[in-house]
Amino acid sequence: MRLAAxxxxxxxxxxxxxxxxxxxxxxxxAGFVHPCTGQEAVAVGVLAARRPAEWVVSFYRCHGHALAxxxxxxxxxxxxxxxxxGICGGKAGSMHLADRNCRFLGASSIxxxxxxxxxxxxxxxxxxxxxxxxxxxxxxxxxxTGISYETLTIAATLGLPLLVVCEENGWQxxxxxxxxxxxPPAELVDGLGVGCAxxxxxxxxxxxxAAEELLDRCRRTSQPQVLVARTYLRHFHAQAGSAxxxxxxxxxxxxxxxxxxxxxxxxxxxxxPDSWFAQVRAEVEREMDQVFAAAxxxxxxxxxxxxxxxxxxxxxxxxxxxxxxxxxxxxxxAPAVRVPVAGTDVAAMERSG
Numbered sequence: 001m002r003l004a005a006x007x008x009x010x011x012x013x014x015x016x017x018x019x020x021x022x023x024x025x026x027x028x029x030a031g032f033v034h035p036c037t038g039q040e041a042v043a044v045g046v047l048a049a050r051r052p053a054e055w056v057v058s059f060y061r062c063h064g065h066a067l068a069x070x071x072x073x074x075x076x077x078x079x080x081x082x083x084x085x086g087i088c089g090g091k092a093g094s095m096h097l098a099d100r101n102c103r104f105l106g107a108s109s110i111x112x113x114x115x116x117x118x119x120x121x122x123x124x125x126x127x128x129x130x131x132x133x134x135x136x137x138x139x140x141x142x143x144x145t146g147i148s149y150e151t152l153t154i155a156a157t158l159g160l161p162l163l164v165v166c167e168e169n170g171w172q173x174x175x176x177x178x179x180x181x182x183x184p185p186a187e188l189v190d191g192l193g194v195g196c197a198x199x200x201x202x203x204x205x206x207x208x209x210a211a212e213e214l215l216d217r218c219r220r221t222s223q224p225q226v227l228v229a230r231t232y233l234r235h236f237h238a239q240a241g242s243a244x245x246x247x248x249x250x251x252x253x254x255x256x257x258x259x260x261x262x263x264x265x266x267x268x269x270x271x272x273p274d275s276w277f278a279q280v281r282a283e284v285e286r287e288m289d290q291v292f293a294a295a296x297x298x299x300x301x302x303x304x305x306x307x308x309x310x311x312x313x314x315x316x317x318x319x320x321x322x323x324x325x326x327x328x329x330x331x332x333x334a335p336a337v338r339v340p341v342a343g344t345d346v347a348a349m350e351r352s353g
Contacts, residue, residue, distance in 0.1 A: 001045070001048040001049070001204075001205070001208045003204070003205060003266060003269060003270055004270060004272070006041075006044050006045070006048060006204045006205075006208070006266065007204075007263065007266045007267065007270060007280070008280055008284070009040075009044045009067070009068060010040040010041060010044050010204065010262060010263055010266065011263060011280060011281065011284050012067060012073070012284055012287070013036065013040045013043065013044070013063070013064040013067050013068065014037055014040055014263060015284050015285065015288050016063060016064075016067065016073070016076070016077070016288065017035040017036060017037045017063060017064070017235075018037065019077075019288055019292055020033055020035070020063065020077075020080055020094070021033060021035055021235065021239060023080075023081065023292070023296075024239050024241065024242065025239075025242050025244070026242065027241065027242050028081060028296070029080060029081060029082075029094060029241075030082055030093060031093055031094060031095070031240070031241075032060070032094065032095065032238045032239065032240050033080075033094050033238065033239045034060045034061040034062075034094070034095065034237065034238045035061070035063075035233070035234075035235045035236070035238075035239070036061050036063060036064040036065075036233070037233065037234040037235050038169075038202075038231065038232050038233050038234035038235070038257065038261065038262070039061075039064065039167055039169065039201065039231045039232070039233060039262075040064055040204075040262055040263070041201060041202050041203060041204035041207055041229075041231070041262035041265075041266070042137075042165065042167050042201045042207055042229045042231055043064040043065045043067075043068040043137070044064075044068050044204055044207075044208075045204045045205070045206070045207025045208035045210075045211060046068075046135065046137075046163075046165050046207060046208070046211040046227070046229075047065070047068040047069055047135070048068075048208050048211075049208055049211040049212040049215055050133075050135055050211075050215065051132060052103070053103065053130070053132055054103065054125075054132045054133055054134065054135060055103045055104075055105050055118075055121045055125070055132075055134050055135070056069045056103060056104050056105065056134075056135045056136075056137075057105045057106065057107075057114045057117055057118040057121065057134065057135070057136040057137070058097070058104070058106070058107040058108075058114060058136075058137050059107055059108055059109075059111070059113075059114050059137060059138055059139070059142065060094075060095040060096075060107060060108070060109045061139070061167075062095070062096075062097045062107035062137075063076065063080070063094070063097065065104070065107070065137055066087075066097045066099060066104050066107075069099070069102050069103070069104040070102035070104075071087055071097070071099040071101075071102050071104055072087070073287065073288075073291050074291050074294065074295065075087035075099065076097065077291050077292060077295045078090055078295045078298055079092055079093065079094075079097055080093065080094045080097075081295050081296065082300055082301070083295050083296075083298040083299065083300060083301075084298050084299050084300065084301050084302070085295075085298055086301075087099045088309075089301050089305065089308070089309065090300060090301040091301055091305075091306075091309075095107060095109040096108075096109060105117070105118075105121060111139075111141055111142050111145060112138065112141075112142040112145035112147045112148050113147070114136055114137075114138065114142075115136055115138060115142065115147055115148050115151040115164065116147055116150070116151050117136075118134050118135075118136030118151075118162060118164075119134075119151045119154060119155050119160055119162055121134045122134040122155065122160040122161050122162040122224075123158065123160055125161060126158075126159065126160055126161055126222055131219050132161065132219065133161040133162065133163055133215050133218035133219050134160075134161065134162050134163070135163045135165060135215075136162065136163070136164055136165065137165045137167060138164060138165070138166055138167070139166070139167050139168075139169065139172070140166055140167070140168040140169065140170070140172065140177050140181075140185055140228075141172035141173070141177070142166075143166055143185045143188065143189070144172070144177075144180060144181055148164075149192065152164070152189065152192050152194050152224060152226070153192060155194075155223075155224035156192065156193060156194055156223065156224055159221075159222045159223055160222065160223075160224055161218040161219055161221075161222045161223070161224075162218065162224040162225075163211070163214055163215055163218050163224070163225050163226075163227065164224065164225070164226045164227070165211070165226075165227045165229065166185050166226060166227065166228045166229065167201065167229055167231055168184075168185055168201070168228050168229060168230050168231065169231050169232050169233050170230075170232065171233070171237065171249065173237050173238075174237060174245070174248045184228075185226075185228045186198050186226075186228050189226045189228075194223075194224050194225070194226055195214070195217060195223065195224070195225045195226070196225070196226040196227075196228065197210050197213070197214060197225075197226075197227055197228070198228045198229075198230065199227065199228070199229050199230070200229075200230060201229030201230050201231030201262075202230075202231055202232070202257075202260050202261070202262040202265055203262070203265055204262060204265075204266050205266075205269070207227075207229055210227055210229075211227060214226075214227050231262075232257035232260075234257075234258065234261070236248070
């Protein structure tokens, strides 16, 4: 990984998130925005270590993951703003980005729900025998859910090449993590017998080195690994519409982490003059100006496409339904599904309809 390239990508993510928050403040983003400002080094460091054919699964704080995975900026911005031309047609929004073209399988808005999805992908990759791993991101709150322990237990039992990247920022929504768990994530994972490493999540080079090692272990041994990256959010957990949440974290804690900003840490290691950083910032700002202007000028998705990409089969048009082609009827309940249980006479059940 070239540090200069990593710095540019982190700056693109930071600038993207700041622009999105500004749009949200102006009422231009529907629903919630979960910024990843301050955590850019985790996405960039980890995904610089993946192979192009390896799948990435994310959660609602997904903008940086999508950009670092190679999804086009224009498509991301249009999707967040709900405009035509978004990577999901402008219908998924901020929390559900997905782009199969760069093997970014998608993001879930349910805490922890992305973990079993990623385990399924890892199982498919293991079955294919291609030697690839699957990467899934989560927060430290997700590692407190029951589904996380189920997923890691199954992954260890079945031998799945799954790398779980925990972005440990110390908070779960507005609740300090220390109030809802008795041990840090690394200790909890160690109790399951799953390989784990901890790293300074604001040091992009350290994150990259740790991710390379764990991904190599996943590929060679076909066993799950967990990377706990200690980091912090510069802004807040989430913004709903134009309303920014009030301050909820101790001022001294915020000040400590702001002084360890991942962009500043990377810049301090780059042997470049101030003019280089000014040029990179100007290029990124110009790119954002152009992309956001085009996205804001784009129309919303065509309402006629509302049912597109919902099912694997195309829903028949009204004239086809009139001709007798079966289709879902939203005004009628689905027929009851009769599931046999132990001791049921299945043949008699079928005869009775």
